[in-house]
Amino acid sequence: MANYRINPRERRTTPKDYVIQRGDTLTKLAARFGTTVDKLARDNNIKNRDLIFTGASLKVGYSGKDTFEPSGSRQGIRGGGRPTGGQDVGGPTGVGPSSASSGMQRLAESARRAAMGMGGYNSQGLCATGVSRAIRDAYGIGVSGNGNQIDNNLPRDKFKQVNMTLEEALKIPGLVLTWESTSTRLGSIYGHTAITMGDGHTTASDFIERNTTNNGRSGFKVFMPIE
Incomplete structure (x- = not known):
């Protein structure tokens, strides 16, 4: 079926x-x-109503059998359920459902470098240090605190909390993830924090975690850089 840009007067x-x-x-x-x-x-099988994708095909009809079809290198828009327009969320080019902003891509790359310069693929118990180094490298911002404190110390004019599942967040690079507590001894005290790589499963902090789960x-909280 061909794609159309529908005139506002074309209804029902x-x-x-x-x-x-x-927008x-x-x-x-x-x-x-x-x-x-x-x-x-419902008709487009959109689970997160605050997230639609620039360039994706939205089936507009009344059959109830339509599907929503996001694909690689498209730009996400957060704010689908609000009356005042969307805000770009982004994702990795050619990997996730959308194209990340340059700042988010820069943060993801900074996080990867920080992790490889610290523990590589082995945790050093210094997740907040790795995340802080990445943020400083990417944005020139100093953020202190351990894994379950860093969320409160992120400057709100540079980062904002977004409502997103871990599965959704992992598809978008350059998001800061935080957990209040983990199952390890240190994690039960200090929590955990990491930055998404955008491939659907990897995060980076003081090490590369190739299969990030809850x-x-x-x-769990998610913070998005504000461009």
């Missing part, structure tokens, strides 16, 4: 493919096409 017509544009949100699109956010999300960890 036969199903069409709409190419999502920068689109589900709220805006629902109003534009005479439907609801719930209907668009197993044995609690108090």
